[in-house]
Amino acid sequence: MAANFKVQASFGTLAGRVKEAISTKATLPGNVSFGIKGGDTLRIAEQLDVAISARYGENLARSPREPLRGNFKLKFPGRDICYYRKVSGGYVNQKISRLWRVQPRCSVTGKDVEMMDSEHQDAVELKNAASFEQIATEGGFISICGFGSLLSERSARFTFPELQNFRVGILHGFRRVFAHVAPVFLERGIANVETKEMSSLSVEPFPGESIVVTVFEISESEVPAFIEREHEFRFLAITVHSLEGEISAHKALLLDSLLGKVICARYSDEEYRRDRCSGDEEYNKRYGRYNIQRIWRDDIFPCRTYLRHCVLAAKNLNQAAYDSFLDHTFLGDRTTSIRQYLAQDENIMLEEPPLALRERYGG
Structure with missing residues (x-):
């Protein structure tokens, strides 16, 4: 099975409460799209693994200790600043947990994940x-x-x-x-x-x-x-x-x-x-x-x-x-x-x- 996939994600809060929802749909064999919205403790890598595994079988399942890895693209809205960083899904989980609630919209494409991260890397x-x-x-x-x-x-x-x-x-x-x-x-x-x-x-x-x-x-x-x-x-x-x-x-x-x-x-x-x-x-x-x-x-x-x-x-x-x-x-x-x-x-x-x-x- 091909492991191509695309993710659209946005993070936020509603009335101070963390809301999480995951939706999946197959587009073509070997290609699946995910819509993810979440907040405080959203775990992107784990949820992607679960969703991909459910759609394509155990051969694409990953251990929770081996999260998705990829090139993460950082772009500041309204600013001409952009750079890439090779990190693990665990890093993403840590950042989202640390920065909680508000994150920019991001798109994640392909097996080597590309994701727009936050601009406060040093918090x-x-x-x-x-x-x-x-x-x-x-x-x-x-x-x-x-x-x-x-x-x-x-x-x-x-x-x-x-x-x-x-x-x-x-x-x-x-x-x-x-x-x-x-x-x-x-x-x-x-x-x-x-x-x-x-x-x-x-x-x-x-x-x-x-x-x-x-x-x-x-x-x-x-x-x-x-x-x-x-x-x-x-x-x-x-x-x-x-x-x-x-x-x-x-x-x-x-x-x-x-x-x-x-x-x-x-x-x-x-x-x-x-x-x-x-x-x-x-x-x-x-x-x-x-x-x-x-x-x-x-x-x-x-x-x-x-x-x-x-x-x-x-x-x-x-x-x-x-x-x-x-x-x-x-x-x-x-x-x-x-x-x-x-x-x-x-x-x-x-x-x-x-x-x-x-x-x-x-x-």
């Missing part, structure tokens, strides 16, 4: 304090990347008083999104549960997007404290570029912080409960007492005080950062930009924070 998930050592400098410093309130050096110093080398950079392959509930807003009385204006900011991979960020260094000794403080987030080590296009010297931990609000990247409720919480008791201690049953969701809106703070931080940094925040930050629907959202409600930028929080939330 590494940091699961605990010990794993942060891989991005520490010899002097014991960690590079931090801010994209919301940390666009303001003054705001950053509220959380990291001893930070060093505050500077501006650009991060490719990610976008900002207001899509999770922040307990700190409930604690401080600035969340509006009735109107659902209680979301904080995170980032998520998205091909073709770029955001202006800030980068600075903190002591490695500070890592355990802010991991505990920012318990619900996924920590990623990524590569930040200068605005002139040069790669920065150090990888940076992707995060945004407001009152210690560390955000490296979007997590999921399932992963958070499974990997971060030792049981219901811990979850209830952190969220249940506020009657929060879901953290990561697309039906909420930005906390007004926090949104104003972030917009002012971006505006005070420079024009590029301001435009980047307005046009590359989205509501949970992933469609409405912050520029569009503010045009619908101009009062957000006119509302002063509570007096006790005015300095910290002042942009």
Whole structure:
């Protein structure tokens, strides 16, 4: 039997839930097409093996330990960047699991698979304090990347008083999104549960997007404290570029912080409960007492005080950062930009924070 096949694939998320569907159809003897859609834990190589085997018999079956291999073509939408990398199906599984949820469309053709991959090849998930050592400098410093309130050096110093080398950079392959509930807003009385204006900011991979960020260094000794403080987030080590296009010297931990609000990247409720919480008791201690049953969701809106703070931080940094925040930050629907959202409600930028929080939330 011929092993020719073609795959069309796209990856995404719907209402924060991973959806997977596989469809197969034979076109000609020895030639089969697959349509694959999936998200969080999609395993392309395994599913292709299963589908091909079911259609053509055991002679094409592969061991799960011997995944499909091929040339993977990387192409950035909207950019003239393209290169090939010879990798295994296992590598693809690892990348999709690591980058979760959002991947570009791809086409896979022939026995030597050709696939469009993501543009954030160097993203590494940091699961605990010990794993942060891989991005520490010899002097014991960690590079931090801010994209919301940390666009303001003054705001950053509220959380990291001893930070060093505050500077501006650009991060490719990610976008900002207001899509999770922040307990700190409930604690401080600035969340509006009735109107659902209680979301904080995170980032998520998205091909073709770029955001202006800030980068600075903190002591490695500070890592355990802010991991505990920012318990619900996924920590990623990524590569930040200068605005002139040069790669920065150090990888940076992707995060945004407001009152210690560390955000490296979007997590999921399932992963958070499974990997971060030792049981219901811990979850209830952190969220249940506020009657929060879901953290990561697309039906909420930005906390007004926090949104104003972030917009002012971006505006005070420079024009590029301001435009980047307005046009590359989205509501949970992933469609409405912050520029569009503010045009619908101009009062957000006119509302002063509570007096006790005015300095910290002042942009």
